Amino acid sequence: QVQLVESGGGVVQPGGSLRLSCAASGFTFSSYGMHWVRQEPGKGLEWVAFIRYDGSNKYYGDSVKGRFTISRDNSKNTLYLQMNSLRAEDTAVYYCAKNQGGGWPFDYWGQGTLVTVSS
Amino acid sequence: DIQMTQSPSAMSASVGDRVTITCRASQGISNYLAWFQQKPGKVPKRLIYAASSLQSGVPSRFSGSGSGTEFTLTISSLQPEDFATYYCLQHNTYPYSFGQGTKLEIK
Numbered sequence: 001q002v003q004l005v006e007s008g009g010g011v012v013q014p015g016g017s018l019r020l021s022c023a024a025s026g027f028t029f030s031s032y033g034m035h036w037v038r039q040e041p042g043k044g045l046e047w048v049a050f051i052r053y054d055g056s057n058k059y060y061g062d063s064v065k066g067r068f069t070i071s072r073d074n075s076k077n078t079l080y081l082q083m084n085s086l087r088a089e090d091t092a093v094y095y096c097a098k099n100q101g102g103g104w105p106f107d108y109w110g111q112g113t114l115v116t117v118s119s
Numbered sequence: 120d121i122q123m124t125q126s127p128s129a130m131s132a133s134v135g136d137r138v139t140i141t142c143r144a145s146q147g148i149s150n151y152l153a154w155f156q157q158k159p160g161k162v163p164k165r166l167i168y169a170a171s172s173l174q175s176g177v178p179s180r181f182s183g184s185g186s187g188t189e190f191t192l193t194i195s196s197l198q199p200e201d202f203a204t205y206y207c208l209q210h211n212t213y214p215y216s217f218g219q220g221t222k223l224e225i226k
Contacts, residue, residue, distance in 0.1 A: 047216065095162065095163075104210075105168075105210050110162070
């Protein structure tokens with residue numbers, strides 16, 4: 001069965017960096033586009049970033065563009081999110097999610113990892 | 120960027136009621152719209168994709184319709200497990216965008 005397991009969350013000071021990972025199993029990871037989505041505590045969902053199945057194209061939300069970088073290692077079945085210049089408003093649960101065949105997004109989600117930006 | 124406006128933001132209803140939630144896009148998105156359900160402390164779950172296609176395993180009381188700029192999610196007969204927050208998502212154009220959510224509570 002499809003499994004997506006995020007890791008790497010924690011507490012970081014404003015201006016700091018953190019790298020999130022999403023380990024995928026149960027499907028051919030190298031065939032599917034992948035996303036990061038976040039949710040501030042008690043708030044709604046915000047789309048963060050997308051990477052094509054082969055890493056050839058990447059897209060970002062306006063609030064993270066220039067600070068976050070999405071990447072993947074298909075040999076390790078792992079998705080990453082490098083987060084730099086972190087701000088208090090980046091505090092959220094970060095989910096990875098996969099595309100379905102045909103590009104329809106978010107058929108499976110991970111359980112999420114909490115990132116807290118605080119001094 | 121495309122803005123997604125959901126209405127209502129919150130509502131209360133009774134078991135057995137028919138409920139409709141609306142999502143409007145600031146520009147046309149064809150049928151590139153999905154609906155998600157999220158319960159407190161849980162991961163979002165996709166209910167509908169391609170505006171009207173029911174996700175496998177989702178009860179048939181859920182249905183979606185619309186195209187272009189106006190979309191609806193309908194629950195034909197509310198069940199106790201349906202009380203949750205619902206979100207729409209447009210994926211026609213990057214950056215993707217979610218609606219602000221509709222919290223469905225028990226009357």
